[in-house]
Amino acid sequence: MTVKTTDFIIVGGGVHGCATAYELAKAGYKVTLFESRYLSSGGSGRSAAGLRQHFGTEVNLHMAKYNLKVFPTLEEELDTGMDLEFRQWGYMWVAYTDSCLDQLKKNVALQKSMDIPSVIFTPDEIHERWPYLRLDGIIGAAFCGEDGHINPQTLTMAYGEAAARYGAVVKTYTPVQKLLAENGKIKGVVTESGEEWHAPRVLLAAGPHTRPLAATVGVDIPVYPERHNILISEPVEVFNCPMVLCLDDGAYFKQCPNGTFMFGRDDQDEPRDLGNEGNSVKFLAGVTASVLKRIPALSGVRVVRQWSGPYDVTEDHNAIIDWTPLEGLMVNCGWSGHGLQFGPSGGRVCKEMLVGEQAFVDLHRFRLARFAEGDLFFEPAFI
Amino acid sequence: MELIKEHPILEYKHGKEVVFTLDGKELKGYAGEPIAMALHANGVHIYRITPEMKRPRGFFCAIGKCSSCFMVVDGVPNVRTCVTPLEAGMKVETQHGKGLVPLEAQ
Numbered sequence: 001m002t003v004k005t006t007d008f009i010i011v012g013g014g015v016h017g018c019a020t021a022y023e024l025a026k027a028g029y030k031v032t033l034f035e036s037r038y039l040s041s042g043g044s045g046r047s048a049a050g051l052r053q054h055f056g057t058e059v060n061l062h063m064a065k066y067n068l069k070v071f072p073t074l075e076e077e078l079d080t081g082m083d084l085e086f087r088q089w090g091y092m093w094v095a096y097t098d099s100c101l102d103q104l105k106k107n108v109a110l111q112k113s114m115d116i117p118s119v120i121f122t123p124d125e126i127h128e129r130w131p132y133l134r135l136d137g138i139i140g141a142a143f144c145g146e147d148g149h150i151n152p153q154t155l156t157m158a159y160g161e162a163a164a165r166y167g168a169v170v171k172t173y174t175p176v177q178k179l180l181a182e183n184g185k186i187k188g189v190v191t192e193s194g195e196e197w198h199a200p201r202v203l204l205a206a207g208p209h210t211r212p213l214a215a216t217v218g219v220d221i222p223v224y225p226e227r228h229n230i231l232i233s234e235p236v237e238v239f240n241c242p243m244v245l246c247l248d249d250g251a252y253f254k255q256c257p258n259g260t261f262m263f264g265r266d267d268q269d270e271p272r273d274l275g276n277e278g279n280s281v282k283f284l285a286g287v288t289a290s291v292l293k294r295i296p297a298l299s300g301v302r303v304v305r306q307w308s309g310p311y312d313v314t315e316d317h318n319a320i321i322d323w324t325p326l327e328g329l330m331v332n333c334g335w336s337g338h339g340l341q342f343g344p345s346g347g348r349v350c351k352e353m354l355v356g357e358q359a360f361v362d363l364h365r366f367r368l369a370r371f372a373e374g375d376l377f378f379e380p381a382f383i
Numbered sequence: 384m385e386l387i388k389e390h391p392i393l394e395y396k397h398g399k400e401v402v403f404t405l406d407g408k409e410l411k412g413y414a415g416e417p418i419a420m421a422l423h424a425n426g427v428h429i430y431r432i433t434p435e436m437k438r439p440r441g442f443f444c445a446i447g448k449c450s451s452c453f454m455v456v457d458g459v460p461n462v463r464t465c466v467t468p469l470e471a472g473m474k475v476e477t478q479h480g481k482g483l484v485p486l487e488a489q
Contacts, residue, residue, distance in 0.1 A: 132485075236461070237481045237482060238481075239486060299459070300460075
C-alpha cells in the first residue's frame with residue numbers, strides 16, 4: 001500500500017475543519033482534509049447558524065467580534081459563487097427572571113467595554129420596535145443589531161471549495177478509521193477504505209466524533225454528543241425578524257433570508273449518543289406551542305420539515321482548542337452549540353497554532369488541561 | 384355561477400350557499416366545497432402572483448400538491464385553496480409573492 005504524505009491533516013469537514021484548510025492552503029501549506037460524508041453534513045450544516053456577539057467571556061467576545069468583521073466580505077473573499085445569505089437582522093436574548101436579566105446586563109457591559117454595540121431593551125422598547133412579538137412576562141432583553149444569520153451549509157462548502165482552489169486536498173466520503181502514532185508523536189491517519197496518510201501535524205475538528213477518534217491513539221477529549229432539533233417553515237414575505245431567544249424554556253426563532261422561519265428549543269430528554277440522527281415528534285409539538293405564543297403572526301404558517309444535529313458539548317460549554325499530550329495532535333471541538341459562527345476565527349487560530357505562529361487571541365481558557373485541573377471556564381451566554 | 388348541475392353518473396348535492404369575499408368583493412359559494420371551486424365557479428382564474436417572475440397562477444393540480452393555488456385566507460398566506468373548504472364570511476385575498484403574515488400588534 002502506498003502511503004501518502006502531506007504537511008497537515010484535518011479530520012472533519014465542518015466549518016472549523018474547512019476554514020482551517022482554507023487558511024492553511026491560502027498561506028501556501030499542503031493540507032489534506034478528511035470528511036466521512038459531505039462537507040457540512042454534521043453539526044455545522046444542521047445548525048441554526050445564528051451569528052452573535054452576545055457572550056459573557058472575553059475570549060469568546062474577541063473571537064465573535066472577529067467573526068462579524070469577516071462575514072460581511074467573506075462571500076467575495078471565498079469567491080465560489082455560493083450565496084452565504086449573510087444578514088444582520090439582530091439577535092435578542094429575552095429574560096423572564098431578574099437573575100437572568102442581571103446576567104444579560106453583565107454580559108452587555110462587558111460587550112460595550114469591547115466596543116460591541118449591544119443594548120438592553122425594556123419590554124416597552126421591544127414592543128415599539130417589534131409590535132408583532134408577544135413576549136408576555138418578559139422583563140427585558142439584550143440586543144445587538146450587528147448580529148444575524150448566515151447559511152451554515154454554503155458557508156462550510158464555500159470554505160472547502162476555496163481551500164481546494166488554493167490546493168488543499170478535500171476528501172469527502174472518506175471516513176477516518178483511526179489515527180496513527182509512533183514514539184509519542186502523531187504520525188497520520190488510516191481511512192476506512194484503507195488509505196494511509198502521514199503528516200507531522202493532525203487537527204481533529206470532528207465535533208462529537210473527536211472523542212472516539214482521539215481515543216484511537218489513547219487521548220481523551222471530554223466532549224459529548226447531545227442531539228438538538230430544529231424545524232423550518234414555508235416561506236412568507238421577509239420582515240427582517242431578528243433571532244429571538246427566550247431564556248425561560250430555551251425556545252428560539254428567526255427568519256431566514258428566503259422568508260422561511262427556523263424554530264428550535266432545548267429538550268433535556270434528547271438522546272446523548274452518536275449516530276442518533278432521527279428527530280422527535282415531541283419536539284414539534286413543544287416548539288410550535290412555545291414559539292407561536294410569542295409570535296402569533298405565524299400561527300397559520302406551515303412546517304416544512306424538521307431535523308436534528310449533534311452539539312459537541314463540554315462540561316463548561318466552551319470550546320477546546322489546544323494541542324493534546326500526543327505531540328503533533330491538535331483538537332478544535334466542544335463548541336457546545338455556538339460553533340458554526342466561530343468558523344472564521346476558529347480557522348484562523350487553528351492555522352496560526354498549526355504553523356507555529358502566535359494565535360491572535362489568548363486561547364489559554366480553551367486549553368484541554370482545564371478539565372483535569374478542575375479549572376473549568378463557564379460561558380454564561382450559551383444555549 | 385358556472386357549476387355542473389347534472390352529472391351522467393354521480394349524484395351530488397351542494398351544501399348551504401354562503402357569502403365570502405375575494406379582495407373585498409362579495410361572492411357566493413357553497414360551504415364545505417373547496418375555496419378554489421367557488422372561485423372557479425365565479426369565473427376567477429388568477430389566485431396569486433409569483434414572488435420572482437410576478438406571473439399569475441391559478442387552479443392547477445387540484446389535490447393540494449402543486450402550490451399553484453396559494454392564497455391569503457383570513458390573513459394566513461399560502462393556503463391551498465383547492466383543498467380548503469369554504470366557510471361563510473371567509474376573507475380570501477389574491478396572494479402577492481410569498482404572502483405577508485399579519486404583523487400588527489395582536
